[in-house]
Amino acid sequence: MFKRILYLVGIVAALSGLMAQANSDVQSDAFHDGLILLADNHADGGATLSEEVPVAMAEAEPALDSGDTAWMIMATILVIMMSIPGLALFYGGLVRAKNMLSVLMQVFVTVSLMSILWAIYGYSLAATEGPLNAIYGGFSALFLSGIDDTTMSGTIPEYVFMTFQMTFACITPALIVGAFAERIKFSAVLLFSALWLTFCYVPIWHMVWGGGFLSQLGAIDFAGGTVVHINAGVAALVGCILVGKRMGYGSEAMPPHNLPFTMIGASLLWVGWFGFNVGSELAADGTAGMVLANTQLATSAAVISWVMLEWFSKGKPTMLGAASGAIAGLVAITPACGSVGPMGAIILGLIAGVVCLWACTGLKSMFGYDDSLDVFGVHGVGGIVGAVGTGILMAPSFGGVGYDDGITMGGQTTTQIIAVLVTIIWTGIISVILYKIVDGIVGLRPSEEEEREGLDKTTHGENPYNTQP
Amino acid sequence: MFKRILYLVGIVAALSGLMAQANSDVQSDAFHDGLILLADNHADGGATLSEEVPVAMAEAEPALDSGDTAWMIMATILVIMMSIPGLALFYGGLVRAKNMLSVLMQVFVTVSLMSILWAIYGYSLAATEGPLNAIYGGFSALFLSGIDDTTMSGTIPEYVFMTFQMTFACITPALIVGAFAERIKFSAVLLFSALWLTFCYVPIWHMVWGGGFLSQLGAIDFAGGTVVHINAGVAALVGCILVGKRMGYGSEAMPPHNLPFTMIGASLLWVGWFGFNVGSELAADGTAGMVLANTQLATSAAVISWVMLEWFSKGKPTMLGAASGAIAGLVAITPACGSVGPMGAIILGLIAGVVCLWACTGLKSMFGYDDSLDVFGVHGVGGIVGAVGTGILMAPSFGGVGYDDGITMGGQTTTQIIAVLVTIIWTGIISVILYKIVDGIVGLRPSEEEEREGLDKTTHGENPYNTQP
């Protein structure tokens, strides 16, 4: 416990000193056996490296398993479907018609750009070993050098693992755009995404999954509660505050322009999320089956709890509520899905639905920020519920897989909270800096005239719907 | 044959006596070896248990096959995509704009609720052995107790099998909502679905796939012709009659509000249905390949026959006809896909397209019921065509896999008809009771004012499309 607080202090110190000495604090004794281990490590939700090293050493190089590979190829494809068209439609349906294409475009092009950056340097900096290993990986796989069709990552080809992780790097920055939708420059989105991938996503990935200091602490994040959702949620909150409110926010009605698109998007996110969560097992095995069941149950439970709370409190159960509940449940189960049992998943989902509804209404109006599509309320808050809930609901008494030897519920939960706080602090601070840089270079916000006319026309020169005769 | 009629009489008697003695009639000599067997049994399309028991006994516990598991995880995901967004859009596009969200919502929330109920008690009552084993399973897997990430069901983790079957339990009640779309209370849909799952879906599942009496009879239902489609189709017919016609039905035009959505829905149903049908093999093997081909061919054939009949009889081939034909073909091949050959599949599809078109027009107008989205015409009638057609087209002369030793075409077809009739009678009677119960508790139908204004606004407080400036 004391040691954990030390780490926390350490990382804050590291941040203030702009990462210069972060390295010396924690890197010391860990040895990181490259990608095979990485895959195991990821699959085990970040169990400490020290335990695993000997095992990995003893094992022969695992052979390619065609079943695992088949599943991981599909999982990769499913995560792509989450972003396009899933996330794009989920977000697009919620904005006003005049900004529909701008949102679709931001997601579509961000995904494309992140793919390329991930291949060029992202994967290397995240998933290899480097001089600043507590926080960043190294440069050995720049331009994917050293990888070919025979390189393995556990029982699957490394190309598959790399591409699977690429899809995570695509969707995470795309999540953020919901926060300042309808009032952001397209160039700002692209520039910010590129910077944010480099300075927030990659280091948190490395800290949690790549053998960095949070994985050594024993933080569990099966499929990305901290790396993806809290990370994106915090950047979103910072973004919507720095960019400022939409013109007319609070006085004009800004209803979703096409809820059926939002429902399609939510459904495809749900469907694709199985790639995200079950895929994070990196194999088609018994744990994968458990993750499959957990993901479906937590999501369903969150739909029910969000809708019921709306029904009882406002008198009407809404389709947008059901869709939002689904995403909240998916977010919350993401870190937990490899550790809790099905009934624990249901409990987590029920809680996530209620808490995220409150975050999108009560919390938001309390502070008055304009998070257009509730990225923080759903991903940030849902991610926190999931990350902390993992520590509790993985207890055998809730049907979970139980703790590692010598770890108590309190201990694990504290570790989880530390990982959450590190993510919030790191991303919170760095994001502020990055938004300022972007504002300086290309500017964040379009002119009032452009915002009023809608970004589709003014930025993209297109009109989403042309039904005139 | 005589014995079969006895069974039929028995089940009717059982029903009148409210299931009290159903048990004693048929349970007698069967012994049911739990889940491993279940899986085999399902895969074999309901071959009688007596044959399989010794084999299953003799076999060692099969090991996990990562290829089969990979495929079954995907199949599960595909069936989820069938419901959301597939079915939801297929239905949603067909109603008037003012009820769009109500339909999306009914499907979305029904799916969520059924998931949870299946995990809590549905799976146990369907797939384990119980005191009323001819009809219902037992309570040993309540809350999924006894299942963990090492429990197997054949070559796949039991969690995967359980979740795969969960998705069937999700979509089946959701199919029914098409029959009384545009004029049903949301609370009635949820309550009816929960009751119907418990008293119609679970017992028919157990009878046909869970070692109950229809599987002992030798009825073949590879992927759910009776369990899913006839079952839902009959409940739909009963429902639309009891709920009554839509206001203005017959006098006002009620054209589909968005056929492109219906086309997307039909396409995703088609795509997802491979999970449904090929997944029911529970393995990635040669039979799975055959099912894949059969599903594609029957569906295509039904598209062609529906469209051609429209073209010749009404002068215009319609997009809605093509989409409806696809669903009709998919329904019809569902029970047959593991037994017929590709040319048999084409024949079955051609027949299904023509018969279902007639059922949605001639039959419906003959009796004058308002089955809003033709659930009975497509799923009920298509299911019957498929179930009976299986008995005939599985003959080697049609390229099918042939009959079990000692079974003739006539014999098998009679068995198929019995299974169809049992399903119709069981679900017909129980559904009437359930609708009455629901009507008593929450009421089935919204007020006239609410129906006229549209359920989106009045029940859900939302508007699907907001394109005003």
Added chain:
Amino acid sequence: MFKRILYLVGIVAALSGLMAQANSDVQSDAFHDGLILLADNHADGGATLSEEVPVAMAEAEPALDSGDTAWMIMATILVIMMSIPGLALFYGGLVRAKNMLSVLMQVFVTVSLMSILWAIYGYSLAATEGPLNAIYGGFSALFLSGIDDTTMSGTIPEYVFMTFQMTFACITPALIVGAFAERIKFSAVLLFSALWLTFCYVPIWHMVWGGGFLSQLGAIDFAGGTVVHINAGVAALVGCILVGKRMGYGSEAMPPHNLPFTMIGASLLWVGWFGFNVGSELAADGTAGMVLANTQLATSAAVISWVMLEWFSKGKPTMLGAASGAIAGLVAITPACGSVGPMGAIILGLIAGVVCLWACTGLKSMFGYDDSLDVFGVHGVGGIVGAVGTGILMAPSFGGVGYDDGITMGGQTTTQIIAVLVTIIWTGIISVILYKIVDGIVGLRPSEEEEREGLDKTTHGENPYNTQP
């Protein structure tokens, strides 16, 4: 080189003589070991048969691999999703609202019809050995005779291979309809598709993948750059010229009626294309992983280059540009994905985005044809970029897999160009004839009145959107 030109002359001669003696020119020495080999051959991107025969001979009949089978079932399903709803929506969103359903319908019913024709004779003529083996296969698998659930094609069931290839035969003719969208008779589409499948698709398939003369030449077409994209693109160009321009083309604005649908379609094409490209490996192995990465990277790169060029040259980056860029990248990487490395894929994508944008604007306006949805500009030109680019970028210096012993970059590239020219000439000439035949039998073009009113109303008797109260 000289030999290659001889082949080219040979094929042109064969064409003029209406295929009568094509056979004698090239069939001579090749021996073709049926389907197992075929699968290998396809997977190897058309490496010469002579090398492989001994290996294939020596190997025992490969056993079914459940992982490979699982992946290939999914790949098949993904390719179906590319056509419906993917391609249908991509195209449908681009036409005017009054022709929306006609486009959806043309794609949907073409897919259905091609499925059946492929099962009846297409597969046999393409994938077996025949008397005209340089160009066509034989009749041994008519009606799929000889195939059952135990027949294998490599490590997967032959039924799976056959159905996978069926989905290619479905989407290829469907691609063509974009060229003459909004002004074609529905009956003409169906008749032309059936003829074109028989006289263009099947022979090119056999030439390139079925042991025909182009595969013997050593042309590499991993997943269908020539067979699918150039083939369809050329037929499209011929078609739009012969059918003539849309009424009002050039004077009236014809903006896309629903760009969000186009974006959904493009996204699902992207997602499904992994089935197309990675599936063409016919296994879940290391090469499959490489194809996965290459496909994602080339597509992303083409999105970026198309959008950037638009942005710099016209001042606005458009959503339609991003979607079109994605398709251009996908097309270009299709033949190359098994031979180039990830950085080569990025280069190819960057080039494809720029060249195809020019083809859809500069080239098209230079010649003044009305290729409604730019099928030639994207598929034809993109396919050529990819096929030729394969020859260059597969060099080890670009990170590619390198050439076969004794083959130089110049040699391979020449072979690629020959394969492209053969496809262009074959399909160019035959398509003209087929369009004339179709024009003679059912007529190509609807009346002016019908075209003005829109094909939805006049041909299909439906209206896509009915939002009136």
Added chain:
Amino acid sequence: MKLISAIIRPFKLDDVREALSEVGVQGLTVTEVKGFGRQKGHTELYRGAEYVVDFLPKIKIEVALEDTVLEKALSAIETSARTGKIGDGKIFIQPLEQVLRIRTGESGESAL
């Protein structure tokens, strides 16, 4: 000649059209509009944010007619469009100086 514009409830359109046909009106033009008046709107909810929707969907029917049919047409609309609840709508009567039929160039009452 007069031009009447009637604002009615959308679901009454078919009734009104039939009633007008019965009194001899042969043509009319319909526009989808939004009305604001005494009739109360409803509340919509999007993630807990409540919007009051004041503009309600209405249908505007425009009919050009001879003075002699005016009374009958007005009472046809009134009867067929009335529900008795707030929001039934209004009828506006304006002078119409001239009508032309584009197809034939006819003008005046014969152009109706």
Added chain:
Amino acid sequence: MKLISAIIRPFKLDDVREALSEVGVQGLTVTEVKGFGRQKGHTELYRGAEYVVDFLPKIKIEVALEDTVLEKALSAIETSARTGKIGDGKIFIQPLEQVLRIRTGESGESAL
């Protein structure tokens, strides 16, 4: 001043606008409407159920103009919108008492 409202076929909109520009009309306002008249509708088919669609899509063009341009404008519309088949539409001419330009507050003919 007069206010003319012309109901025309949708695909004639561009022609009519050009014809009006040529006679000096500088502004106009367009509404999508549905028309019911002598022109026969068509039948739509949804799963065998046939619906007769009587209301056909039309375009309403409203133009405010000085009395002096009236004749030229009318004949410009008539010529450019005519196909000679039933359903070409009507032109209604109404008195216009006053026009204001919101931007400047100008009124009367200078506001047109």
Added chain:
Amino acid sequence: MKLISAIIRPFKLDDVREALSEVGVQGLTVTEVKGFGRQKGHTELYRGAEYVVDFLPKIKIEVALEDTVLEKALSAIETSARTGKIGDGKIFIQPLEQVLRIRTGESGESAL
């Protein structure tokens, strides 16, 4: 009585409605229209093909009112709808002979 039709910018609708309420106008009817005038359109780009869009989205507000409120209503609209840039729109004033309230059959000013 008068019928005023104001063509305004869409985003000004709420302001105008409020301004009219303040001067006592109790009801109005709104139509989505497209306007063509001095205000320049914009260019749209579809795969490199450029289309000039001349018809811009506008809102038409129709208000029937007593002669006594006319002046106040006109200036309420002018003030609330003005941005000072080209394209602010016009107000047309027409005579209104009669108004009927469908629900009650009332006519004249009490029907407003």
